[in-house]
Amino acid sequence: MTLEISPRxxxxxxxxxxxxxxxxxxxxxxxxxxxxxxFVHGARSLNWNFFTKLPKPAGETGGGMANAIVGxxxxxxxxxxxxxxxxxxxxxxxxxxxxxxxxxVIRYVVDLLNxxxxxxxxxxxxxxxxRPMHHYxxxxxxxxxxxxxxxxxxxxTEEFLRAVPNxxxxxxxxxGATKAQTVFTVVxxxxxxxxxxxxxxxxxxxxxxxxxxxxxxxxxxxxxKGWLAPIATLPVMIYNYAIAPDEDLHQQAWAAGFVLLLxxxxxxxxxxxxxxxxxxxxxx
Amino acid sequence: MASTTHIADVLRRxxxxxxxxxxAGGDEIAYSITLIAAVAILAIVALIVLELWTHSTPTVKTFxxxxxxxxxxDPNSGKFxxxxxxxxxxxxxxxxxxxxxxxxxxxxxxxxxMAPPKLSxxxxxxxxxxxxxxxxxxxxxxIFILVxxxxxxxxxxxxxxxxxxxxxxxxxxxxxFLSAGIVLSIMVVPFIISVxxxxxxxxPTExxxxxxxxGATKWEATWQIVLPAASTGIIGSAFLALAxxxxxxxxxxxxxxxxxxxxxxxxxxxxxxxxxxxNEFAEASGDLYVSSLIFLGLVLFGLTIVINALAxxxxxTTTRRGMx
Numbered sequence: 001m002t003l004e005i006s007p008r009x010x011x012x013x014x015x016x017x018x019x020x021x022x023x024x025x026x027x028x029x030x031x032x033x034x035x036x037x038x039f040v041h042g043a044r045s046l047n048w049n050f051f052t053k054l055p056k057p058a059g060e061t062g063g064g065m066a067n068a069i070v071g072x073x074x075x076x077x078x079x080x081x082x083x084x085x086x087x088x089x090x091x092x093x094x095x096x097x098x099x100x101x102x103x104x105v106i107r108y109v110v111d112l113l114n115x116x117x118x119x120x121x122x123x124x125x126x127x128x129x130x131r132p133m134h135h136y137x138x139x140x141x142x143x144x145x146x147x148x149x150x151x152x153x154x155x156x157t158e159e160f161l162r163a164v165p166n167x168x169x170x171x172x173x174x175x176g177a178t179k180a181q182t183v184f185t186v187v188x189x190x191x192x193x194x195x196x197x198x199x200x201x202x203x204x205x206x207x208x209x210x211x212x213x214x215x216x217x218x219x220x221x222x223x224x225k226g227w228l229a230p231i232a233t234l235p236v237m238i239y240n241y242a243i244a245p246d247e248d249l250h251q252q253a254w255a256a257g258f259v260l261l262l263x264x265x266x267x268x269x270x271x272x273x274x275x276x277x278x279x280x281x282x283x284x
Numbered sequence: 285m286a287s288t289t290h291i292a293d294v295l296r297r298x299x300x301x302x303x304x305x306x307x308a309g310g311d312e313i314a315y316s317i318t319l320i321a322a323v324a325i326l327a328i329v330a331l332i333v334l335e336l337w338t339h340s341t342p343t344v345k346t347f348x349x350x351x352x353x354x355x356x357x358d359p360n361s362g363k364f365x366x367x368x369x370x371x372x373x374x375x376x377x378x379x380x381x382x383x384x385x386x387x388x389x390x391x392x393x394x395x396x397x398m399a400p401p402k403l404s405x406x407x408x409x410x411x412x413x414x415x416x417x418x419x420x421x422x423x424x425x426x427i428f429i430l431v432x433x434x435x436x437x438x439x440x441x442x443x444x445x446x447x448x449x450x451x452x453x454x455x456x457x458x459x460x461f462l463s464a465g466i467v468l469s470i471m472v473v474p475f476i477i478s479v480x481x482x483x484x485x486x487x488p489t490e491x492x493x494x495x496x497x498x499g500a501t502k503w504e505a506t507w508q509i510v511l512p513a514a515s516t517g518i519i520g521s522a523f524l525a526l527a528x529x530x531x532x533x534x535x536x537x538x539x540x541x542x543x544x545x546x547x548x549x550x551x552x553x554x555x556x557x558x559x560x561x562x563n564e565f566a567e568a569s570g571d572l573y574v575s576s577l578i579f580l581g582l583v584l585f586g587l588t589i590v591i592n593a594l595a596x597x598x599x600x601t602t603t604r605r606g607m608x
Contacts, residue, residue: 005501013501017398023390024399027473028407031414034425034470089321097315098322106322109329115592116332116585117531119558123565123581127335147332150325180314201416208418211533211558215566235420239534242424250428257424261417268416272409 035261042258045251050259055221055232061248065256067223068232071138072207074224075217075233078142079149079206084199087153094154095161096183106154114151118211121148125216136230141217145206152205156198160191197271204267208260210235234260333585340579342571351579357544359568364576366583368544372461372554373584376536377529379465379550380472385522387469388476392518395477396484397492397506408481415474423538426467431458431539434466439551456551459541464556467535472525479524479599483517484510486603513602520598527591531584533558557584 049064056063090110094103125144130136164187172182188195217231219240224231234256241253343351343364354365391411395404439456446452456462487510495505511518541553542563557580568574 005499009501009504013503016503016507017394020390020394020398023387024394024407027387027391027477028410030470031411031473034429035414035417037429038421038425086321086324089318090325093318093322097318102322106325109326111592111596112589113325113329113332115527115531115588117533117558117588119531119533119561120332120336120581120585123339123561123578124332124335126565127339127578128331147328150328154325178311180310184314204416208420210418210420211562214562218566235418235534238420238424239538242420242427243538253424254428257421261421264416264418265413268413 038254038257038261042254042261045255046258047255050252050255054223055237057221058246063252065232065234065237065252067220068234068237068256069259071217071220071224071231072233072235074138074227074231075141075145075213076203076207078138078227079145080199080203082143082146083149084153084202087150088157088195090150091154091157092161092183092188094158096179096187110151110154113147114155118148118209119214122212122214122216125212130216133228135228136216136218137228138217138224138231139227141213141231141233142227144212144216145209148206148209148212149202152202153199156202157195160194160198161187163194164190193274197274200267200271204264204271207267208235208264210239214239336578336582336585340575340582342575343579346572351576352583355544355546359564359570359573362570362572364572366557366576366580368546369555369557369560369580370583371546372464372540373530373556373558373587375461375550375554376464376468376540376556377526379461380468380529381522381526383466383469384473384476384525388473388521388525389480389518391473392477392480392484393506393511396481397502397510404481408478411474411477415478419471419532419534420538422467422471423535426463426535426539430467430470431463434458434463450548451550454547454549454551457541457553459539459553460551461540461554462550464536464540464554465550467539468529468532471532471535472529475525475528476521479521480514480518483514483521483599483602486517487513515602516598517602520595520602523591523595523598527588527595530591531558531588533562537562557581 049062051064051069052066053062053064054067055065090106094106098106121144124147125140129140129143133140168186168190169182172186173179177186213233213236217233217236219236220230220232238253238256238260241249241256244250347354347364351364352366352370354363355367356363356365357368395408399407435456435458439462443452443456491509491513492505495509496502500508536556537559540556540559542555542559543553544555544560545552547554561577561581561584565574565577568577
């Protein structure tokens with residue numbers, strides 16, 4: 001027995017299914033056209049000065065972003081020091097220690113923090129650090145980005161620790177290890193590669209954040225000394241140069257965008273490959 | 285026999301260790317440290333709310349909640365009203381969803397229902413990679429590629445066909461609600477696709493098979509059976525995208541035009557909550573000015589929290605139902 005499907009239904013089926021395929025191609029094409037343009041245009045605007053020279057005063061051409069590259073590094077280092085330990089330990093708590101109700105509350109609040117718009121985190125950084133100290137600083141920028149790193153750090157830690165099979169915990173306990181020894185010498189090392197790539201993704205995410213730095217780290221045309229002076233960062237430089245009415249600065253903004261995006265994408269691809277190949281996911 | 289009692293004995297002794305013994309063994313310390321970290325997160329969020337609230341009191345005291353409905357924004361004469369920014373934030377986000385939801389859902393249908401699993405995985409990986417692109421990069425692309433493209437290729441046809449509508453009247457200079465909406469839509473599409481795809485994949489295969497067995501075409505099975513079953517989750521993905529669009533700062537700031545104005549025309553420049561904070565906060569002088577901007581931040585915070593919570597509930601209900 002064969003089922004009869006009228007030509008009209010056949011045509012509708014074909015048209016609609018093709019349409020969904022076309023939409024997919026359209027979305028991917030638009031996105032990749034844009035990124036392709038950035039890569040071509042950005043790479044063309046890139047030169048050695050970009051990495052080695054300081055920005056030139058307004059009106060002069062040339063110069064580079066050496067201070068912003070170092071600045072981004074400093075701010076991200078500080079953010080990692082602020083955000084990762086708190087997030088990691090809270091993640092350990094959720095995965096290994098917590099009861100149901102309190103864990104629900106913490107998870108909810110972590111999600112909430114993850115949803116806070118980045119500009120609001122900027123305001124908080126300003127209110128907590130800049131205002132009491134009366135000046136913009138690397139410290140304020142690092143703390144703002146650090147707060148942004150916490151939610152993802154918690155979630156990845158919890159997820160990867162949960163993926164460690166219970167037999168490992170039981171094995172450690174049976175050998176006489178205490179709970180703390182089990183968690184920190186058996187479970188955490190077993191999840192280490194996942195945890196590391198999770199943190200890399202986390203870092204890549206905040207590396208491009210601009211809004212929280214606008215009025216915390218502010219910006220700086222020169223080298224920033226110590227941790228309490230304003231500091232230039234790549235994303236803020238891109239923003240400032242892109243809206244400046246100067247073709248030479250636009251070129252530098254493209255170059256900076258290229259460098260920033262390349263770093264972020266390389267970290268993302270590497271980390272995702274490690275996670276995909278890691279032991280944690282194959283066991284799931 | 286003897287060994288069993290020995291083990292039981294050891295276990296009993298271990299469980300009966302005093303608090304100080306466990307402290308010395310590191311157990312209590314490790315537990316306390318992780319607990320402190322977890323509680324610290326609660327404290328940080330509480331601190332965020334508290335800071336936003338205390339710093340916005342001057343504005344609340346001066347204008348009351350009329351601040352939210354006033355459209356006057358003139359820092360020089362001390363007049364502050366939030367309406368143009370709330371309007372701009374909502375309008376640009378709504379525009380973004382209007383473009384991104386149909387495209388994103390169609391693409392997720394293709395990825396979940398039609399594409400071979402391998403191809404689907406590769407495409408999803410690429411699309412998720414796009415979600416990692418920072419917003420300042422989208423802003424850069426917006427200013428230099430999309431805005432000129434919209435001006436040259438989109439606005440003329442739109443005006444020719446829909447020019448009689450109030451939303452397409454007035455002159456177009458590039459920076460506008462429309463540009464911001466389009467840039468935002470490109471930014472949120474990856475989120476809609478990856479969440480909707482997950483939700484569609486969670487719909488039980490039996491439903492599809494039953495529909496196909498009853499003689500439905502692939503499209504009919506998708507449109508009449510699978511999509512309705514996944515609808516709550518798909519709406520959830522739209523809400524997630526909405527929350528992101530509302531809070532999006534840099535890309536909008538760079539293409540929206542930064543003019544506090546309420547007009548029906550999408551072609552006119554506007555402003556958004558996040559954009560006004562980004563633009564004016566560092567230069568704001570005077571308590572009232574700063575506190576008005578912080579109050580706007582609090583409004584944005586509240587908006588995104590409500591939308592995020594709704595999205596999470598919607599997505600959870602469908603994926604849970606699907607797993608059963």
